[in-house]
Amino acid sequence: MDWSDSPEQANFRKEVRAFIQKELPERYRSGEDSGEELSGGWQADRKSEDPTKRDVAMAWADSLAKRGWIAPAWPKEYGGAGLTTIEQFIYNQEMAEAAAPMPGGMGVSMLGPTLIVHGTDEQKAEHLPKILSGEVAWAQGYSEPGAGSDLASLQTRAVRDGDEYVINGQKIWTSGGHLADWLFALVRTDAEAPKHRGISFVMMDIKSQGLSLRPLINMGWKHHFNETFFEDVRIPVKNRIGEENRGWYVGMTLLDFERSGIAGAISYKRGQGQIKKFLNTDEGKSFKRVDANMVRLELADRAIETEVLFNFAFRIVSIQNRGMVPNYEASVNKMFGSEVHQRLARSETKLWGLYGNVWDPKSKYAPMGAQHVQDYVGSVPHTIFSGSSEIQRNVIATRGLGLPRG
Amino acid sequence: MDLGLTETQELLKNAAREFLENECPEQHVRDMEEDEKGYSPVLWQQMAEQGWQGLLIPEAHGGAGFDFLDLSVLLEEFGRALVPGPFMSTVLGGAVPLMEIGSDAQQAEFLPKIASGDLIFTLALTEPSARFDESGVQAKATVSGNEVTFDGTKLFVSDANVADYMIVAGRSAKGVTLGIVATQQAGVTINQLQTIARDKQCEVVLKGAKGQLLGTDGGGWAALQPVLQKYTVAECAYMVGLSQMDFEIAVDYAKERVQFGRPIGSFQAIQHKCADMVTDVDGSRFIMYKAAWAISSGQPAADTQIAVNMAKAWCSEATRRVVAHGQQIHGGIGFTKDYKIQLFFRRQKRAELAFGDSDFHREAVAQQLGL
Secondary structure, eight states: OBOSOOHHHHHHHHHHHHHHHHHSOGGGOOOOSOHHHHHHHHHHHHTOSSHHHHHHHHHHHHHHHHTTOSSTTSOGGGTSOOOOHHHHHHHHHHHHHTTOOOTTHHIIIIIHHHHHHHOOHHHHHHHHHHHHTTSOOEEEEOOBTTBSSSGGGOOOEEEEETTEEEEEEEEOOOTTGGGOSEEEEEEESOSSSOGGGSEEEEEEETTOTTEEEEEEEOTTSOEEEEEEEEEEEEEEGGGEESSTTBHHHHHTOOOSOOOOOHHHHHHHHHHHHHHHHHHTSHHHHHHSOTTTHHHHHHHHHHHHHHHHHHHHHHHHHHHHHTTOOOOHHHHHHHHHHHHHHHHHHHHHHHTTGGGGGOOOTTSTTOGGGGHHHHHHHHTGGGGTTTSOHHHHHHHIIIIITOOOOO | OBOSOOHHHHHHHHHHHHHHHHHSOHHHHHHHHSOSSSSOHHHHHHHHHHTOTTSSSOGGGTSOOOOHHHHHHHHHHHHHHTOOSSHHHHIIIIIHHHHHHOOHHHHHHHHHHHHTTOOOEEEEOOOTTOOOSGGGOOSEEEEETTEEEEEEEEEEEETTTTOSEEEEEEEETTEEEEEEEESSSTTEEEEEOOOTTOOOEEEEEEEEEEEEEESOTTOHHHHHHHHHHHHHHHHHHHHHHHHHHHHHHHHHHHHHOEETTEEGGGSHHHHHHHHHHHHHHHHHHHHHHHHHHHHHTTOOHHHHHHHHHHHHHHHHHHHHHHHHHHHHHHGGGGGSSSSTHHHHHHHHHHHHHTTOOHHHHHHHHHHHTTO
């Protein structure tokens, strides 16, 4: 058991750190927001009206691309860096420490790996380079109003018509769809087959005729999600990845990505450090509730939980580095991490008493730019998306512990 | 960076598990609850032959020269098997302080006999105030050359009833001072307490009890810090093993127990408890090993201290949640004396309280974080 870097790992860490120090544009150096928020920031910059912002976004993407670091986990032959899982981990750790935006998005994390494993040469040639250059951003169309945790019950229909599929139905929770250029989706191609066996994996231009997006404003009044509607959307059959009706299994494809989720723990720890700093300023003292003593032990607990979360992340990458595939451990990370996130936001908001309900980040009455109350609201979806806490516990119990399915 | 065991640690763990499954079965644990001594001298000698009492002790003094991280691996197995007896008292409370601050002569006198299983030690630290801080040490220590005389009452002293020697903490004019005190002398009176874990914690009344000075006059509290760190993490390791086994028993039971025509483990209400149990057990294991690693690899003092406090704060509560779920999953059978799960439940509480519970260590964490 060893929590320190090997000499090779330490060298690689130094290399990544030096790169970030040299190349990260000033605009992304606040080091204050979570990586996730800034990623959104990068995605928005890429599509900004302001050419300066667009240039900054593309300059950062270009610097990364030169090293294959847009898609560090992809094999070199496809334009990635072919990093080992432990190198990916160090890369992700350092990027998160610097709160540097990761331009890849869904194209790098989901579509690319699926194409690499199941795509035709033509599909790979068409799509992979545009993901790497930042030219095309991808959105995911999986969930439907009637298919959430039970995703395989999805009903969006794709009916074959010659060389085309005609798609009708609706997707929901399309993250960043309004900033994306293309969409990959699971659609039903056989309504009679058992539910997992009648699904196909398809790609489409998000500006396809008949495809429309509607913003789904969240409870924090932010536009992150969309509803996506398909009315006789026609796409070429060659936009299907893998065999017809095998889409469920195509969608389950995982490349050898590191899956520690280390960025969460890093951003929670950074946030705790920032609070400590702020509380030592005059402004911080003016906001701190007089009975803050009631909250300090709660905050100590959150720090301890963050440490536990770090270890869960280290465990995942240790398993992967030994050439094994994490089983229930990945579900533990997702469940525990999202629940810590919510508790943390709650405890941190508590620190400010009544000021904890000021939402406007620019208000003079908003401690630390209202980030904690915003996080209190913003963390609500985290125990729900990507497999709710309840689904994760089911997975841990059945797949991990071998308990009989209900 | 790797959170797996080394090959040596795997061997140690497997050997310990096999040995303890054979030599320390449930019936032995039960027998020792009602035994006056609380341990089996035969098993004690067998453990010495395995090299366990001397695991940390340098080879020059008859030990195996392993490090503290290795010992933590062994102690996890001790927790799993609920091994009764004075092992931790002797190793953490005796061998460790002797190794930290014992003179060459003291090390040569005592360490080989600890390694060989010929001596039992314990640490007499706490008093009726039940405090773990420096001001908790109020027993009087009177130093005269290399001799120290103690007067006062030490309380919650594990295994004093069978110990040959105690490392006693008292207070001289210069501050906290330690001594190596033989239990067999007129000035020492030992009374056993009945405790939740039916282990052997004692009241030790010292009236002119004499011993060798250990370390310097007044230097005792500083000298105790690395001892307390290790003992605290050792209790965490014990809780990790204990809660792992409790969890495994509960999951097995959930697979077998049928109600409403199906195993109760097929109900989500039970499944989700089991998922929380494995999360707490795993979380405990890694935060404990992180602290053990920090100690073993000599990480910076501040990092090591907070790692120890975080480990005990977390393990004390997380393993309590685990054993509580273990009871609930078992339903009625679980709270009978005859069924094994309660053995874990009761022992978890002892370890939770030992060397500071969650509240104590959480406060220490808060202070170090500047909260």
